[in-house]
Amino acid sequence: MFLRIALAAFVIAAAHATPAPRATLAAASGARPAAPAGNAAPAGSVRTAPTGGAAACGSPYLVDQALPNGARWRMCWEMRTIEGLTLNHVVYTPRGGAPQNVLRSAALAQIHVPYDSGEPRYHDLGSLGESAIALTAADCPGGERRGTYVCVTTRARGHAHLKDGFGDEEARRSRQGEELVVLSGYQVGWYAYVAEWVFGDDGSITPRLGATGSLAGTVTTPGHGWPIGVGRRHFEESHSHNVFWRLDFDVDAATRDAVEQYDFAGTGTKRRFMVRTRFATETRAVNRRMRWWRVLDPRALNADRHPISWEIDNSDSAEYRGPADEAFTRADLYVTQYHACERLATQNPLPRCRNSVDRYVSGERLTDPVVWVNVDFHHVARDEDADPMPVHWQGFRVLPRDVTAKNPSP
Amino acid sequence: MRGVMMLAVSAGAVATITAAVLLLPGDGGPPSARAELPAAVSPAPGDPLTPDEIRRAGDIATDAGPRAHFAAGRAELLYVERDDGKSDEGARRAEAYVYDYGTDTLTVRTVDLARGKVVREVSGTGTQPPPSKREETRAAELILAHPRLGEGMRAAYQRAAGKPLRSTADLWLRGLIYTAPRGDCAEHRCVRLFVRLPDGTFLDTSRVVADLSAKKVHILEW
Ligand SMILES: [Cu+2]
Numbered sequence: 008m009f010l011r012i013a014l015a016a017f018v019i020a021a022a023h024a025t026p027a028p029r030a031t032l033a034a035a036s037g038a039r040p041a042a043p044a045g046n047a048a049p050a051g052s053v054r055t056a057p058t059g060g061a062a063a064c065g066s067p068y069l070v071d072q073a074l075p076n077g078a079r080w081r082m083c084w085e086m087r088t089i090e091g092l093t094l095n096h097v098v099y100t101p102r103g104g105a106p107q108n109v110l111r112s113a114a115l116a117q118i119h120v121p122y123d124s125g126e127p128r129y130h131d132l133g134s135l136g137e138s139a140i141a142l143t144a145a146d147c148p149g150g151e152r153r154g155t156y157v158c159v160t161t162r163a164r165g166h167a168h169l170k171d172g173f174g175d176e177e178a179r180r181s182r183q184g185e186e187l188v189v190l191s192g193y194q195v196g197w198y199a200y201v202a203e204w205v206f207g208d209d210g211s212i213t214p215r216l217g218a219t220g221s222l223a224g225t226v227t228t229p230g231h232g233w234p235i236g237v238g239r240r241h242f243e244e245s246h247s248h249n250v251f252w253r254l255d256f257d258v259d260a261a262t263r264d265a266v267e268q269y270d271f272a273g274t275g276t277k278r279r280f281m282v283r284t285r286f287a288t289e290t291r292a293v294n295r296r297m298r299w300w301r302v303l304d305p306r307a308l309n310a311d312r313h314p315i316s317w318e319i320d321n322s323d324s325a326e327y328r329g330p331a332d333e334a335f336t337r338a339d340l341y342v343t344q345y346h347a348c349e350r351l352a353t354q355n356p357l358p359r360c361r362n363s364v365d366r367y368v369s370g371e372r373l374t375d376p377v378v379w380v381n382v383d384f385h386h387v388a389r390d391e392d393a394d395p396m397p398v399h400w401q402g403f404r405v406l407p408r409d410v411t412a413k414n415p416s417p
Numbered sequence: 418m419r420g421v422m423m424l425a426v427s428a429g430a431v432a433t434i435t436a437a438v439l440l441l442p443g444d445g446g447p448p449s450a451r452a453e454l455p456a457a458v459s460p461a462p463g464d465p466l467t468p469d470e471i472r473r474a475g476d477i478a479t480d481a482g483p484r485a486h487f488a489a490g491r492a493e494l495l496y497v498e499r500d501d502g503k504s505d506e507g508a509r510r511a512e513a514y515v516y517d518y519g520t521d522t523l524t525v526r527t528v529d530l531a532r533g534k535v536v537r538e539v540s541g542t543g544t545q546p547p548p549s550k551r552e553e554t555r556a557a558e559l560i561l562a563h564p565r566l567g568e569g570m571r572a573a574y575q576r577a578a579g580k581p582l583r584s585t586a587d588l589w590l591r592g593l594i595y596t597a598p599r600g601d602c603a604e605h606r607c608v609r610l611f612v613r614l615p616d617g618t619f620l621d622t623s624r625v626v627a628d629l630s631a632k633k634v635h636i637l638e639w
Contacts, residue, residue: 089547126637127609134547197613347504358540358544359539359541359544
């Protein structure tokens with residue numbers, strides 16, 4: 008067994024150097040300019056009241072974006088010291104419809120990074136607001152930087168729909184979709200994280216985190232790593248990025264929200280039977296094939312008198328399960344009753360409050376649920392991960408379910 | 418799970434380094450990423466705190482504290498965060514994080530900015546919010562003051578930069594909280610540091626933990 012070079016600690020660090028200084032890092036190195044760079048507020052963005060009530064924030068914190076198909080997203084951003092980019096008061100307005108309150112607040116809630124040999128085990132939040140990377144125009148193509156650390160842009164998302172006209176050009180329906188992206192980047196040690204919030208013109212929300220920058224350069228035994236570099240000398244240690252997001256849904260209003268879990272029984276047979284479980288109290292849940300959840304306000308109905316709801320799909324997690332003293336790793340989704348002091352999934356920063364999301368689940372009745380989503384990526388390094396490491400993404404999807412009675416897209 | 422053993426190394430040697438860290442009200446506290454934009458004349462309810470509000474909240478929160486602790490350098494304002502609670506959403510409120518290294522107590526004081534006073538105070542042990550900028554610097558100073566690790570850090574810097582390390586200001590630092598179920602770091606404010614050198618390399622600091630409460634360095638064994 009091949010011991011890591013123990014107490015020589017970082018004296019030998021130069022040996023597993025990560026070369027190639029990175030431009031973004033150089034810009035962010037340590038001190039950041041005290042004065043804002045000359046790219047602050049977009050001109051002319053005033054505190055107008057968009058359809059459906061006044062915005063909670065003004066320029067440059069208000070994002071109010073109409074997309075070509077008539078969908079509109081509105082929200083307020085804030086770069087918080089601890090959580091970094093936080094989106095508040097997220098409102099979706101489908102084409103021709105009324106504004107829908109979706110999220111009161113949404114932010115990263117932790118990035119837990121345990122290495123495969125057992126140590127180290129990092130909790131990467133970290134004052135994310137202080138780790139934010141200054142963005143260049145190239146980091147924000149087609150969009151505008153809001154201040155130094157936040158980019159708001161739109162981009163193509165491929166086909167929104169396609170329906171053949173069977174020879175009738177008039178009847179043919181084809182449309183390219185667009186999406187709004189609000190993003191920021193963080194330098195956490197050798198890693199850089201890109202945190203994206205993607206709002207589709209179909210009403211979908213995709214929170215995702217990309218890890219890039221550099222590998223740790225940690226040497227390990229063949230059993231815990233992958234040989235990078237020449238031959239079989241340097242085994243880079245595999246590790247997980249267990250990312251938690253906190254989503255405080257306020258569908259319609261802050262109270263009355265409910266969370267349901269959907270399963271489809273009948274594995275191994277021809278038929279499937281829908282099984283709905285309404286969470287009356289705080290709950291931890293794990294992923295299953297076909298399983299999904301939705302947050303709804305049972306009294307907020309669409310034109311078909313179906314409850315307006317937001318579906319959560321979380322199926323591409325590596326589902327890391329850690330030791331007993333990391334019980335927060337042992338579920339993929341937590342639903343907890345709102346408490347102002349519960350902000351992070353682990354190492355919660357507020358005193359006289361529980362410390363991690365697994366402990367927030369304590370049997371309380373749910374009237375104002377907060378959803379915590381855990382998506383894990385097991386990173387086994389490859390040769391291609393040499394500097395600059397290609398970004399690897401992890402995230403999940405939130406979809407409108409019966410927010411509108413029909414597809415609102417033209 | 419493997420146990421994490423803490424080795425206290427040379428506690429006395431570094432004790433003087435941080436003893437003189439004082440809270441200086443009015444120095445604006447730690448720089449704040451969210452305060453980078455020009456202050457709106459009157460911020461909307463959901464706007465981030467303005468630099469002026471952050472400064473005022475810090476002053477009000479530290480005035481309300483036991484001044485003896487601040488003067489003795491035992492308590493320190495970490496940062497000010499906007500109170501994003503859902504009750505009374507229209508109010509402009511700030512949460513000032515104050516840590517007392519003598520008692521390992523975190524106090525969060527909620528300042529009502531319109532009324533100019535502390536309206537809520539919550540204190541407890543065993544809660545460690547992320548390290549502040551100033552704490553990252555202090556952690557690096559502790560490592561530099563450690564006989565062997567400090568020497569290693571200086572040598573690595575010299576190799577990377579081609580000139581001697583003058584102070585921690587020459588280093589790019591990023592701190593994360595380290596906690597352990599047992600041992601000093603179950604209660605103390607312990608910080609793990611990433612240190613980037615001018616040539617783009619990082620020191621291997623994965624086993625090094627700066628204990629800001631005990632003012633010493635622990636080396637983790639696994
Ligand atoms: Cu990785």
